[in-house]
Structures are given as structure tokens and as C-alpha cells.
Amino acid sequence: xxxxxxxxxxxxxxxxxxxxxxxxxxxALDRNEILINFQNxxxxxxxxxxKLESFIEKAKKxxxxxxxxxxxxSIYKVFRVARVNEILKLCF
Amino acid sequence: MTMVFSPQDKxxxxxxxxxxxxxxxxxxxxLQEDSFPHVDQLLLKARKASAVFTQYTQGQVDKIVxxxxxxxxxxxxxxxxxxxxETRMGLFEDKILKNIVASEFLYHQIKDKKTVNVIxxxxxxxxxxIAEPVGVIAALTPVTNPTSTVIYKSIISxxxxxxxxxxxxxxxxxxxxxxAEVLYKxxxxxGAPEGCIGWxxxxxxLRKQTNYLIHHKEVDLVFATGGTTMVKVAYSSGKPxxxxxxxxxxxxxxxxxxxSSAAMDICISKxxxxxxxxxxxxxxxxxxxxxxxxxxxxxxxxxxxxxxEETKKLTPVVIDPETGVMNYKYVGKEAYKIAQAAGxxxxxxxxxxxxxxxxDDKNHPLLKEKxxxxxxVLRAESEGDALSKCLLVNHSGGTGHTxxxxxxxxxxxxxxxxxxxxxxxxxxxxxxxxGLGGMYNNLPTTLSFGCGTxxxxxxxxxxxxxxxxxxxxxxxxxxxxxxFRIPNQVYFNPGSLNVLKIFPAKNAFxxxxxxxxxxxxxxxxxxxxxxxxxxxxFSDVESEPSKDVIDRGLTEVSNFSPDYFIAVGGxxxxxxxxxxxxxxxxxxxxxxxxxxxxxxxxKRVISFPTLGKTKLVAIPTTSxxxxxxxxxxxxxDKKNNLKVSLFDYNLTPDIAIIDSELVCELPVKxxxxxxxDAFTHALExxxxxxxxxxxxxxxxxxxxxxxxxxxxxxxRPHDVEIRQKMHNAAxxxxxxxxxxxxxxxxxxxxxxxxxxxxxxxxxNAVFLLSTIDFNSxxxxxxxxxxxxxxxxxxxxxxxxxxxxxxxxxxxxxxxxDLKEKIKELLSKSGLPCRISELDIKLDDYLAAIPDxxxxxxxxxxxxxxxxxxxxxxxxxxxxxxx
Numbered sequence: 003x004x005x006x007x008x009x010x011x012x013x014x015x016x017x018x019x020x021x022x023x024x025x026x027x028x029x030a031l032d033r034n035e036i037l038i039n040f041q042n043x044x045x046x047x048x049x050x051x052x053k054l055e056s057f058i059e060k061a062k063k064x065x066x067x068x069x070x071x072x073x074x075x076s077i078y079k080v081f082r083v084a085r086v087n088e089i090l091k092l093c094f
Numbered sequence: 095m096t097m098v099f100s101p102q103d104k105x106x107x108x109x110x111x112x113x114x115x116x117x118x119x120x121x122x123x124x125l126q127e128d129s130f131p132h133v134d135q136l137l138l139k140a141r142k143a144s145a146v147f148t149q150y151t152q153g154q155v156d157k158i159v160x161x162x163x164x165x166x167x168x169x170x171x172x173x174x175x176x177x178x179x180e181t182r183m184g185l186f187e188d189k190i191l192k193n194i195v196a197s198e199f200l201y202h203q204i205k206d207k208k209t210v211n212v213i214x215x216x217x218x219x220x221x222x223x224i225a226e227p228v229g230v231i232a233a234l235t236p237v238t239n240p241t242s243t244v245i246y247k248s249i250i251s252x253x254x255x256x257x258x259x260x261x262x263x264x265x266x267x268x269x270x271x272x273x274a275e276v277l278y279k280x281x282x283x284x285g286a287p288e289g290c291i292g293w294x295x296x297x298x299x300l301r302k303q304t305n306y307l308i309h310h311k312e313v314d315l316v317f318a319t320g321g322t323t324m325v326k327v328a329y330s331s332g333k334p335x336x337x338x339x340x341x342x343x344x345x346x347x348x349x350x351x352x353x354s355s356a357a358m359d360i361c362i363s364k365x366x367x368x369x370x371x372x373x374x375x376x377x378x379x380x381x382x383x384x385x386x387x388x389x390x391x392x393x394x395x396x397x398x399x400x401x402x403e404e405t406k407k408l409t410p411v412v413i414d415p416e417t418g419v420m421n422y423k424y425v426g427k428e429a430y431k432i433a434q435a436a437g438x439x440x441x442x443x444x445x446x447x448x449x450x451x452x453x454d455d456k457n458h459p460l461l462k463e464k465x466x467x468x469x470x471v472l473r474a475e476s477e478g479d480a481l482s483k484c485l486l487v488n489h490s491g492g493t494g495h496t497x498x499x500x501x502x503x504x505x506x507x508x509x510x511x512x513x514x515x516x517x518x519x520x521x522x523x524x525x526x527x528x529g530l531g532g533m534y535n536n537l538p539t540t541l542s543f544g545c546g547t548x549x550x551x552x553x554x555x556x557x558x559x560x561x562x563x564x565x566x567x568x569x570x571x572x573x574x575x576x577x578f579r580i581p582n583q584v585y586f587n588p589g590s591l592n593v594l595k596i597f598p599a600k601n602a603f604x605x606x607x608x609x610x611x612x613x614x615x616x617x618x619x620x621x622x623x624x625x626x627x628x629x630x631x632f633s634d635v636e637s638e639p640s641k642d643v644i645d646r647g648l649t650e651v652s653n654f655s656p657d658y659f660i661a662v663g664g665x666x667x668x669x670x671x672x673x674x675x676x677x678x679x680x681x682x683x684x685x686x687x688x689x690x691x692x693x694x695x696x697k698r699v700i701s702f703p704t705l706g707k708t709k710l711v712a713i714p715t716t717s718x719x720x721x722x723x724x725x726x727x728x729x730x731d732k733k734n735n736l737k738v739s740l741f742d743y744n745l746t747p748d749i750a751i752i753d754s755e756l757v758c759e760l761p762v763k764x765x766x767x768x769x770x771d772a773f774t775h776a777l778e779x780x781x782x783x784x785x786x787x788x789x790x791x792x793x794x795x796x797x798x799x800x801x802x803x804x805x806x807x808x809x810r811p812h813d814v815e816i817r818q819k820m821h822n823a824a825x826x827x828x829x830x831x832x833x834x835x836x837x838x839x840x841x842x843x844x845x846x847x848x849x850x851x852x853x854x855x856x857x858n859a860v861f862l863l864s865t866i867d868f869n870s871x872x873x874x875x876x877x878x879x880x881x882x883x884x885x886x887x888x889x890x891x892x893x894x895x896x897x898x899x900x901x902x903x904x905x906x907x908x909x910x911d912l913k914e915k916i917k918e919l920l921s922k923s924g925l926p927c928r929i930s931e932l933d934i935k936l937d938d939y940l941a942a943i944p945d946x947x948x949x950x951x952x953x954x955x956x957x958x959x960x961x962x963x964x965x966x967x968x969x970x971x972x973x974x975x976x
Contacts, residue, residue: 047287048142048143048288048289049288051142077149079145079148080145083144083148083229084141085141086145
């Protein structure tokens with residue numbers, strides 16, 4: 003089931019980012035697969051990148067398949083420039 | 095700045111405490127390590143920061159830069175104090191000024207500069223430049239300017255949305271770390287991405303870590319400011335690098351300049367931060383006329399002129415005799431302390447120690463760089479001597495860096511700036527402050543002075559924001575202005591020759607051939623000349639005129655001073671007249687120069703002369719070549735067995751008279767040959783890559799007329815009305831190809847004609863069907879730069895078929911119809927449609943194919959054909975045409 007509206011607008015506040023990933027991690031506990039929709043994401047911070055990497059690592063350990071869809075080009079460029087390969091592998 | 099260290103001299107010269115000994119041991123142990131996880135972490139953070147930075151707007155960036163500049167200004171005194179305490183170099187007061195230059199002055203220059211998205215629009219070139227950050231920068235900072243360099247590099251890095259990681263010189267690592275931290279905090283507070291400024295902390299493995307840093311995969315650019323060794327290491331990192339290196343600034347004080355002003359400016363400059371600035375004056379070269387006066391001026395402002403013995407004592411103190419470079423112990427020290435070390439007693443308020451160097455001693459150690467208040471002085475016997483001495487200093491370790499001149503004489507300034515190799519040549523200003531930029535001049539404010547290849551650097555610039563950007567150029571497709579040029583006046587209809595009478599010609603030089611004389615055409619022309627017009631006839635033109643004919647014509651015309659040239663004849667005569675007129679008006683130009691090949695005549699290498707002293711009237715007596723309206727003339731180079739095409743609109747006749755009464759006597763065979771040449775002109779111009787609405791209209795009309803009229807001309811050659819239609823059509827086709835050019839058919843016909851002596855029209859006829867097929871196919875290669883954005887040759891052939899009455903609607907069928915109609919035209923005109931119909935044996939023809947292919951491939955006509963033929967395709971076309 004796709005997770006919608008978790009990542010909206012400018013993800014710059016660490017609290018907001020923590021809260022979003024906390025929700026995501028909770029969902030990962032009882033799922034085999036998570037589909038994250040970045041359609042409404044406008045801006046990401048360094049902290050966001052680190053949390054996303056960390057989440058992917060945790061999901062991997064839990065054998066939860068993560069997929070990321072609808073990454074806006076400006077955010078995809080951030081992933082590319084940051085060379086965050088573990089994130090890039092999951093984008094489609 | 096030249097500072098060459100070995101572990102040994104580091105130990106001896108400037109790190110004399112026990113910590114240094116420990117550091118030396120650590121350096122050896124570091125060699126066994128090959129990873130530094132905390133450097134990895136620092137760079138991974140910087141990598142992410144650089145990525146996140148790509149989302150920032152100009153407004154966000156400028157807000158961050160403003161905050162950092164504010165922080166730098168607020169802490170400028172503190173940073174200066176730390177730098178002086180830690181490095182024990184330079185002057186506190188001047189270090190403050192340097193920090194202000196690196197923040198306030200720099201900010202003033204860059205605050206309104208665009209560094210995000212579109213940074214420049216070049217409207218004339220229909221191009222924009224877009225900024226792309228370089229990414230993660232490894233920045234090496236020098237011991238001489240540690241805090242100001244951190245300020246400057248941080249600001250330009252943030253302004254360009256890059257992340258930067260500093261590696262300080264060991265002797266300035268504390269003040270660098272503190273400065274970087276203060277600026278980083280200010281940047282973060284203003285919204286900068288986490289990790290955008292990083293720094294290596296003081297530790298025993300700093301040197302190894304620096305090496306690790308600059309080779310790290312996460313580093314995109316190494317930005318090194320410091321000694322030669324450091325810069326060399328930066329360039330050898332395998333990364334793109336901006337390295338700036340050592341200087342040795344010569345300053346010429348010319349006799350035209352005010353001596354006291356020069357002394358004061360030099361004093362300001364050389365005492366700035368105790369001479370610690372690498373663009374500062376190192377050796378003065380002074381004109382003999384003002385030499386003593388200048389030294390007196392220096393004395394007046396508390397500078398000390400060393401006696402010969404004192405200079406001897408000072409030399410080994412300033413320049414280490416072992417290493418041959420400046421003694422690091424005295425870099426940025428006060429003059430009196432340096433004098434003391436040499437055993438020279440000078441007042442403590444001494445500003446500079448000036449050492450007069452014997453002009454014969456070109457290798458004197460003091461002619462090298464010395465970042466301290468010590469100046470070498472050379473006396474110059476003359477201006478030339480002065481310039482040579484400046485060059486000597488310039489090439490003694492400071493090539494590409496900085497040079498200065500004080501002069502009011504613009505000539506000597508011009509000579510100096512031309513001779514000296516320096517990235518910044520500072521005129522009538524202190525070189526150290528002048529070199530920094532933004533104070534005395536509009537150079538970009540910098541703490542990194544590019545030295546170009548002279549200093550083994552990649553740039554001569556005052557390194558600035560633009561050096562930290564990948565600039566993306568986005569050129570838009572240019573719609574090139576096309577042209578349509580024809581003679582000013584075209585007169586037509588039977589009997590139009592009498593228009594000659596109205597021209598204000600006084601001396602007419604008539605060029606023609608023997609046939610025109612025999613047929614009485616020449617007489618008709620002479621009879622129609624204006625009253626009182628002198629004339630001279632040159633009738634030696636042969637078919638395919640050579641340069642010899644042109645030369646003979648020039649001999650004939652030399653004593654005549656014509657105001658009109660009148661060409662009466664076929665294409666050969668008109669071409670010859672164009673040549674004679676060209677070389678008559680421009681006797682100094684060389685035939686070989688004008689024949690230089692080109693693709694686009696607007697961008698050709700040679701500059702074609704402008705004609706206009708005389709008028710050229712072209713009166714064609716055949717209906718085909720179009721030379722009466724064309725900008726081309728073909729001249730044979732018999733010596734080299736070549737035909738040379740000269741092409742320029744200056745060659746186009748001014749007046750064309752299209753009078754069919756002059757072609758009625760033309761025999762049937764040449765009428766057919768020339769007629770089909772005109773048909774080919776129109777057909778090829780219609781599908782040419784330069785075809786346009788103007789030429790298309792002419793082509794269609796010409797094709798239609800020729801298709802209908804040429805067979806009638808063959809049947810009724812003396813019918814003046816039919817001849818006039820054909821004559822008009824040839825001129826229309828001439829106007830078309832003069833502006834849209836021709837194509838592959840002509841290229842092949844030129845080759846065949848040259849090889850087997852086949853008349854040009856006939857040579858065109860035998861390739862018409864096969865080249866239509868070729869151009870109608872899907873090209874293996876398209877010809878670049880077409881006027882049409884789509885490949886439309888096929889459609890255009892179909893359009894011709896329709897204009898000739900074909901009722902089909904399918905393109906393929908229309909093309910078949912067109913070929914049938916052309917076959918019919920050739921047949922009715924008694925022309926061949928295959929080479930086998932010419933008097934050429936198959937074996938001879940096959941043997942000639944390589945030569946034909948080579949000639950056709952190099953023919954200018956080929957370049958405007960819509961389809962670019964491969965060599966093998968061209969060979970196939972020749973084979974199939976037999």
C-alpha cells in the first residue's frame with residue numbers, strides 16, 4: 003500500500019523529518035513492502051538524506067522491500083549529486 | 095610565495111619545540127596509515143551539503159553570504175590576533191585589514207553577482223550561461239594569510255553553492271579552525287546546509303590527512319593557496335585544481351613618475367603585513383636619472399639603505415644559503431629584527447631595508463622572493479636596460495604572478511605590459527594592495543593569485559566566484575540571416591541591347607571572343623555604345639578561360655582606364671571579364687589567396703576585396719550559364735590542371751542585358767547543352783540546403799519555361815520570342831543558383847567534363863536521373879546546416895513534377911513522373927541521359943572512376959546538396975550513370 007502525504011513540501015525541520023521517519027519505521031515493522039511517494043516533496047535537507055539512508059538500512063535488516071516513486075527531478079538531482087546509491091537504487 | 099619544506103628544515107627552521115620533534119615522528123608513522131574515517135565523514139557530509147545546496151535560490155544563497163560576511167567582519171580583529179599569535183608572522187593591524195578586504199571588499203564586488211541558475215544572457219549570440227556548482231572543494235590555506243584566506247574561500251564557496259573543507263598549514267591550524275567554525279555557524283544560522291564548511295583540526299597527522307583529503311573520491315576540486323610544493327601536490331592529485339603559486343614581483347620606477355609618490359606607495363605596499371603578501375614588491379628597477387633621488391625619498395620616510403657590507407651580511411639571513419629560498423624565520427617580521435639578525439644596527443622604526451644590487455650580479459640571492467620588508471634595488475642605465483632587468487626578476491621564480499610599474503609615459507607602460515609575464519601588472523599603485531583587488535582597482539578581490547602556466551597554474555585570474563562554477567552554455571539554434579542578391583539592373587526582351595546607350599560610360603573595355611566578332615554581335619554592341627564613349631576590345635577569350643587570358647586582358651586594359659567593362663559572350667567570356675575587372679581594380683591581391691576553399695562564404699578565411707571603381711555589364715550570348723547574374727567565375731589553372739572557382743557577390747555584374755536577338759545564331763547543339771545546364775541549375779537550387787522562398791519561385795518558373803521551351807528552341811532556333819523565353823529562364827535559374835547554389839549533379843558533371851572534355855550541359859544531363867533517385871532516398875548522412883529543418887528533397891521533386899503537369903498525388907509516383915518528363919526533355923533536345931551515349935569507352939570510364947569520385951567529392955557544389963554522399967555512394971552513382 004503506498005504511503006501518501008508523509009513527505010510534503012520543504013523537509014527542512016528536523017522535528018518534522020524525525021516525525022515522518024518515525025511513522026515510516028513503525029509501518030515497516032508489520033509490512034513486507036513499503037512504497038514511498040515523493041510526489042509532493044519540494045526540498046530536502048542534509049538531515050533528511052541521512053534519515054532516509056538510515057531508514058533504508060533498517061528496512062533492509064527487517065527484510066522490508068522499499069521502493070520510492072515520483073521523485074521530483076530537483077530532488078532526484080540532490081540524490082545524484084549526493085551519490086546516495088542506496089537511495090538511488092530504490093527510485094523508479 | 096616560495097616556501098619549500100622538507101621534514102628536516104621544518105624541524106630546524108620553525109618548529110623548534112618538543113612538539114615538533116613529536117610531529118616529525120608522527121609523520122613517519124602516518125606513512126603506514128591509509129585511511130582517516132573522520133576525514134571520510136567530513137567529506138560525506140560535505141558531499142550531501144553540496145547536493146542539498148543545488149536546491150537553493152539566489153536569494154537564499156545571498157542571505158547566507160551576507161550572514162557570513164557579517165560574522166567575518168565582527169570577528170576580524172579576533173581572527174587577526176589569533177593568526178599573528180599562532181604564526182608569529184605579519185602585523186596585527188594589517189591582518190585586520192586583510193580580513194576586512196576578504197569580507198567587506200569581496201562582498202561589495204560579489205553581492206549583486208548572479209551565481210544561481212542563469213548568470214548571464216548573451217542576447218547577440220542567443221546564448222545563456224547557467225551556473226552549476228563544482229561540488230566539494232578541498233581548500234588548502236597558507237600560513238601567511240590563514241584567516242583571511244578562510245574568510246575569502248568560504249564566502250566565494252558559499253556564494254557558488256559549494257561545500258568546502260579546509261586543510262590548514264600546520265602552523266596556522268588553530269586560527270583556521272576557529273575562523274572556519276565561526277563562519278560555519280553563521281552560515282548554518284542563515285540556512286546553509288549542514289556540512290557546507292568543514293576543516294581538518296590540528297593533529298599530528300595533519301600532513302598525511304591533507305594528502306588523503308586532496309586525493310579523496312568525494313573531492314571535486316582542489317583549491318590550493320600556498321607554497322610551490324603544496325601547489326604541486328594539489329595539481330598532482332589527479333583532481334581538477336586551482337593552484338596559485340610563488341611570486342617575485344619586479345617593479346619598474348620610470349623617470350617619468352613622481353619619485354616621492356612612488357616611494358610612498360612602495361612603502362605602503364612592502365610594509366603591509368610586514369611584506370607578507372606575495373604580490374608585494376621584491377625588486378625595484380630604477381632609472382638612473384631618478385635613482386639617487388628615489389633612495390633619498392625612501393630615507394625620508396624611515397627606510398634604511400644598506401651599505402655594501404651590510405647587504406652582504408643581510409643576504410644569508412634573508413635567503414637561506416642552504417635551501418636557496420627565503421628564510422622562513424623572518425617571513426613577515428619587522429625590518430629592525432631582520433637587521434638585528436644580520437648584525438646591522440638600525441632604528442626600531444625602520445620600515446624597509448633596501449639593498450642595492452650590483453647590476454652585473456644577475457644571480458644575486460636577494461633578487462629572489464622575500465616576504466619580509468627587504469627590497470632589492472637595481473639601477474637601470476636606460477629604458478631597455480630597465481625592462482631587461484625587470485624580465486630577469488620576473489623569470490627568477492615569479493613568472494605569471496605580479497609585476498608593477500610607476501610611469502606616466504604610456505609608451506613604456508605598453509612595452510612593460512607586453513614584455514612581462516604576470517597575471518596582474520599593477521600600474522602606479524602599491525602591488526600588494528593593488529594585487530588584492532577592489533581597493534586601488536577593479537580586479538576581483540582575492541587571496542589567491544593565479545599565475546598561469548608561468549607559475550604552473552591553470553589560471554592567471556585573481557581567483558574568484560567564477561572559478562568555482564561549472565558554467566553551462568546553452569546556445570539556441572540560430573536562424574541565420576539568408577540573402578538574395580542579384581544585379582542592380584536586369585534588362586530583357588529582344589532589342590534590349592540598345593539600353594547600353596543610356597549608360598554614362600566614357601571608356602568601355604569590351605571583352606568577347608572571336609565568334610562574337612565573326613557573328614557581328616560585337617559590332618551590334620559597339621553600335622549601341624553611348625555617344626562619345628571610347629572603347630577598347632579584347633577578343634582573345636577562349637573556352638574555359640585561364641589565368642593567362644586574364645593576364646593578357648589586364649595588359650590590354652592597363653593603359654585604358656575604363657569606367658565600364660562590357661562582357662559579350664557565353665559563360666567563359668563573362669567569367670573572364672569578372673576576373674579581369676577584379677584584378678584590374680585590385681592589382682595587389684593574389685589569385686591563390688582568393689581561391690581558398692570555404693563552406694560558408696560569410697565565414698571564409700580570406701577577405702574578398704570590395705569592387706566598385708568600374709561597372710560590369712554582362713551581355714550573355716548563350717542561354718544557360720547564368721554567369722550574367724552570378725557571383726562566381728571559373729578560371730582554369732592550366733599549369734596545375736585545375737579549375738579554380740572564385741565566389742563572391744562583389745563579382746556579380748552590375749547590369750545584365752538579356753537580349754534574345756544575340757542568341758538566335760547559336761547552333762542547336764550548344765543551345766541544347768546550355769539549356770539543360772540552366773535546367774539543372776534550377777532543379778538543384780530547388781532542393782539545395784540553401785533553397786528558400788525567393789529562389790524556389792525562380793526555380794519553378796525556370797524549370798517550367800525550360801521544360802516547355804527548350805525542345806521548341808531546338809525545333810525553331812531562330813524564333814526570337816521562343817529564344818527570349820529560354821534566355822529569361824536561364825537568367826532566372828542563374829539568379830536561383832547564385833543564391834541557393836547547386837548540388838551533386840554539378841559536382842559530378844564538373845568531374846566528368848574535366849576528365850573527358852564533355853560539354854558542361856551534356857555532362858549535367860547524364861546524371862540528372864540518377865541524382866534525383868539519390869536525393870529522393872533516405873540519406874545515409876544528412877548534410878548539416880540546412881535551411882530546412884526537415885529532409886524535404888523528395889517532396890520538392892514531387893512539387894516540380896506537379897508544376898510540370900503531373901496529376902499523381904503520391905510522392906513516389908510524382909518522382910517517377912518527373913524522371914519521365916526529364917527523359918522526354920532530354921530526348922526532344924537531342925541530349926543523352928546516360929554516359930554510354932557519350933563518346934566514352936566503358937574501360938576508359940571505369941578506369942577513371944577513382945579520379946572522378948575524388949574530384950566530385952572535393953567540388954564546392956557538393957556542399958549544398960541535401961544529401962551528403964559517402965565516397966562509396968558517389969562511386970556507385972558514377973558507375974550506375976554509364
